[in-house]
Amino acid sequence: MFKRLREFNEQTVTVNIEGEDVRVPLGETVAAAVLVHNLGYTRTTPISGAPRAPLCMMGVCFECLMEIDGLPNTQACQVQVAEGMKIRRQQGVGGSDA
Amino acid sequence: MPKTYQLVVIGAGPGGLCAAITAASLGLDVVVLDEQPSPGGQIYRGISQTPDDRSALLGADYQRGADLVAAFKASGAQYWPQTTVWSLNSRREIGILRQGRASIIQAERVIVASGAMERPVPFLGWTLPGVMNAGAAQILLKTAGVVPAQGTVIAGTGPLPLLVAWQYLRAGVKVKAVLELSPGTNLWRAAPYLPGALVAGDYISRGLKYTLDLNKGGVPIYYGVSRLQARGNDRIEAVEYGWDILGSDRRETIITDSLLVHFGVIPRTNLTKAAGCQHIWDRGQQCWRPQVDRWGNTNVPGIAVIGDNAGIGGARSAEHSGRLAALEAARSWHLISTQQRDRQAHNDLKWLRKDLRVRPFLEALYRLPDSLLVPPDDEILVCRCEEISAGQIRQAVREEHGDPNQVKFYLRCGMGPCQGRQCAPAVAQIVAAENKRPVADYTTFRVRPPIRTLTIAQLANLESSES
Amino acid sequence: MKVDVAIVGGGLMGSSTALHLARAGQKVIVVEKNSPGRHASGVNAGGLRRLNRDPAEIPLAVVAAQMWREIESLVGSDCDVQLSGQVRVAENAADLQKLSERAALVRSLGFEHEQLITRERLYQLVPALAPHCVGGLYTAGDGFARPYHALTAFRRQAQSLGVKYHTGFPVTGLERLGSCWRVVTESAKFEAPILVNCAGAWAGQICAYLDEPVPLKVGAPMMMVTERLPHFLDPVVGAASRKLSFKQMQNGTVLIGGAYLAEHDMVKETTEIDLTKLSASSQTVLALFPRMANVRIVRTWAGLEAFMPDRIPVIGSSAKHPSVYHAFGFSAHGFQLSPVVGRIMSELILNQKSSLALEPFSIQRFQSSG
Numbered sequence: 001m002f003k004r005l006r007e008f009n010e011q012t013v014t015v016n017i018e019g020e021d022v023r024v025p026l027g028e029t030v031a032a033a034v035l036v037h038n039l040g041y042t043r044t045t046p047i048s049g050a051p052r053a054p055l056c057m058m059g060v061c062f063e064c065l066m067e068i069d070g071l072p073n074t075q076a077c078q079v080q081v082a083e084g085m086k087i088r089r090q091q092g093v094g095g096s097d098a
Numbered sequence: 099m100p101k102t103y104q105l106v107v108i109g110a111g112p113g114g115l116c117a118a119i120t121a122a123s124l125g126l127d128v129v130v131l132d133e134q135p136s137p138g139g140q141i142y143r144g145i146s147q148t149p150d151d152r153s154a155l156l157g158a159d160y161q162r163g164a165d166l167v168a169a170f171k172a173s174g175a176q177y178w179p180q181t182t183v184w185s186l187n188s189r190r191e192i193g194i195l196r197q198g199r200a201s202i203i204q205a206e207r208v209i210v211a212s213g214a215m216e217r218p219v220p221f222l223g224w225t226l227p228g229v230m231n232a233g234a235a236q237i238l239l240k241t242a243g244v245v246p247a248q249g250t251v252i253a254g255t256g257p258l259p260l261l262v263a264w265q266y267l268r269a270g271v272k273v274k275a276v277l278e279l280s281p282g283t284n285l286w287r288a289a290p291y292l293p294g295a296l297v298a299g300d301y302i303s304r305g306l307k308y309t310l311d312l313n314k315g316g317v318p319i320y321y322g323v324s325r326l327q328a329r330g331n332d333r334i335e336a337v338e339y340g341w342d343i344l345g346s347d348r349r350e351t352i353i354t355d356s357l358l359v360h361f362g363v364i365p366r367t368n369l370t371k372a373a374g375c376q377h378i379w380d381r382g383q384q385c386w387r388p389q390v391d392r393w394g395n396t397n398v399p400g401i402a403v404i405g406d407n408a409g410i411g412g413a414r415s416a417e418h419s420g421r422l423a424a425l426e427a428a429r430s431w432h433l434i435s436t437q438q439r440d441r442q443a444h445n446d447l448k449w450l451r452k453d454l455r456v457r458p459f460l461e462a463l464y465r466l467p468d469s470l471l472v473p474p475d476d477e478i479l480v481c482r483c484e485e486i487s488a489g490q491i492r493q494a495v496r497e498e499h500g501d502p503n504q505v506k507f508y509l510r511c512g513m514g515p516c517q518g519r520q521c522a523p524a525v526a527q528i529v530a531a532e533n534k535r536p537v538a539d540y541t542t543f544r545v546r547p548p549i550r551t552l553t554i555a556q557l558a559n560l561e562s563s564e565s
Numbered sequence: 566m567k568v569d570v571a572i573v574g575g576g577l578m579g580s581s582t583a584l585h586l587a588r589a590g591q592k593v594i595v596v597e598k599n600s601p602g603r604h605a606s607g608v609n610a611g612g613l614r615r616l617n618r619d620p621a622e623i624p625l626a627v628v629a630a631q632m633w634r635e636i637e638s639l640v641g642s643d644c645d646v647q648l649s650g651q652v653r654v655a656e657n658a659a660d661l662q663k664l665s666e667r668a669a670l671v672r673s674l675g676f677e678h679e680q681l682i683t684r685e686r687l688y689q690l691v692p693a694l695a696p697h698c699v700g701g702l703y704t705a706g707d708g709f710a711r712p713y714h715a716l717t718a719f720r721r722q723a724q725s726l727g728v729k730y731h732t733g734f735p736v737t738g739l740e741r742l743g744s745c746w747r748v749v750t751e752s753a754k755f756e757a758p759i760l761v762n763c764a765g766a767w768a769g770q771i772c773a774y775l776d777e778p779v780p781l782k783v784g785a786p787m788m789m790v791t792e793r794l795p796h797f798l799d800p801v802v803g804a805a806s807r808k809l810s811f812k813q814m815q816n817g818t819v820l821i822g823g824a825y826l827a828e829h830d831m832v833k834e835t836t837e838i839d840l841t842k843l844s845a846s847s848q849t850v851l852a853l854f855p856r857m858a859n860v861r862i863v864r865t866w867a868g869l870e871a872f873m874p875d876r877i878p879v880i881g882s883s884a885k886h887p888s889v890y891h892a893f894g895f896s897a898h899g900f901q902l903s904p905v906v907g908r909i910m911s912e913l914i915l916n917q918k919s920s921l922a923l924e925p926f927s928i929q930r931f932q933s934s935g
Contacts (some may be wrong), residue, residue: 001248002247051332093792548862555847561843
């Protein structure tokens, strides 16, 4: 579980995380936004289906792969939130039910 | 023909920024490529946007970055943020991805400053959600003010776990424990280097300050911890560890939904490996790094590597090595003479020599035992992407797949989206241990472009000529 | 130990030859430069293809196809064989004409495996294909396997029958000693009455040692592989007038080849990927599979392979020396032939004749008595 140190007063955007509209600060990465939203896991592996979550936050571990605006295998820690962005967990290889 | 640039600096951390500032001041035409939206690298991540209160929380070291960024902005160097470098070859052709478009640019000279990454150390349960690198947690703090909501346990080696714990303490985040996994015997091994280390500034005094503050703040620090394990089903529920206290080996458990781990940092070598630069095993730092001379030059003409990318030295060393590489670049175009280069390099070289004296102490103090470098249990997942265990890798070696690349061919270990970044060191260690040979006899996986994934459409629409 | 046969090269051809000889009771050693499968045998595209073979190779490929169907009985592993067919796509009337002439040629040689298919059948087989295609040439029962796994299976089966691999021994010379050949390496010498050259990209060097030069050229075909995708493709897809080999592996990744060559360095044994050529390869993929646009490329690679000027291999006895045999120069399509080549080599060595016609593959074709 993650939280913000304080309520933000910066400019915000609204993104949709797993069907839920969430207000997040502009400039934040998708990974940070979903961690605070407490999704628990952000993808399942294509092999065993094990749940995974962001590990490195700097683009080298590829554990934070999510479906962002319908595009699977997107590194959530490398993408900044944008107004209206649709963010979903990636299940396995992703894309099959999109 | 691709568009040509005189000097391309890859990475806008302290090393890259200093290289760019110096090179621009000497009259070079400089472009700095960086994947982040603002300069500073991981160490000063988000420095230009960080609110003052958060910045104060992070300490004086972090604020140093603000001055560096300001100097860079005034330097006249071109800055391309949010630019991913996905290829570098020996002809200094650089594949970049910018605003969704892939292109190739040509550099007459390249300074690679892509920095370091946290050393991946596989242990039981390290793939569970809720387990995160401590440096990653720090990035969350720096860029978003995001912290563990219900407290955390910080485990590993090196100065970073203490620093993160200290920053959390100041931020009011509960740290349930700091688990130090360096063997207690490291202290004795490090002791002979202490006199040398004391010359070199404030590393040690800062470490002591963090420890004292944590003690005062009631954060328990356990030394001599081993056999770390994260337990849980779909996410971490508890941390288990062995604790050798006064000769009695105990097994302890801490209930937690967050575990932050850190085992030091290692150079990011994908770019330099892809470019064909020579790499060597660094025994002190227990990692592979590009082989460079004092100016950062590699064996590939026109490609230099600086900062942590060339071997871990920290942010301040990176600044000096960046300046040295820039001076060498200016010399290569006869903008300054060899004598001028050497004269201007004097202070940087002196600083680096002095700083180098603290390294043997730190390396000995935070030296990782074999039980962390070579995953001891067969059940430990080594390749997170393809879910390959240490036992499978050992079995493959026994079946005469005798080097890391053969293990990769056979098991797909390292073939997933992270392209082997997380498993390469451990695979090489396991192969070496199984073959009973020193790890220095091996190289890690071969690296080829794209070193960051790019799409078929992006590659199909590759812009490689001036239009 | 008394050795009957020394094979230079521990790749697929060498290992298959070793396996067949060992099955016939021969004592075999394999002298390998670095490790088995380091180059072509380990990293090729794994195509099991009769479709569009050179007419001279068709009889071999047809026998090999049967052997792949029963590969487990030969090597104790299924080598991840997937026999989901191979198809060459026609994108226009000219392509279709080309393919129909090809089908007629194959039929005239007495083979039925290359079948012209209608547009409708094509889209049944490959629903993901771009809509402009008009038909194709299809070989059911072709497919693909995983080359490094196949090589490992051949090697381990050969080892279980007593074949000894000496790995890490680059050959530096060959000497004739009475009725024996001596294989010279820097740190060891190996002797055997019979010598087999399966040295792949280095086979030309072996021929040079034997004073039997061949116009072998080394090339490094590039390949790329994508992230895993949901299953969408069964057969291997090629095109009548484009450079493409396109297949979805069992794990969901898509393997893309197109015979575009990388830069290579024979001394350092390295290859350097040429991204502008891979860009062309990606354009081909997009033209035939638009759905691939946003799919990510995870890796690219290239392996060193031996190419002959006429794009067919050398298989057979030396024209200069007794007791020397060659199998090399498969010009980037040897994988499918590997089981049958081992059988042929063992027949040649043990009976001095082969059950299949080898005249087109004779090394003599490069030794015009001018």
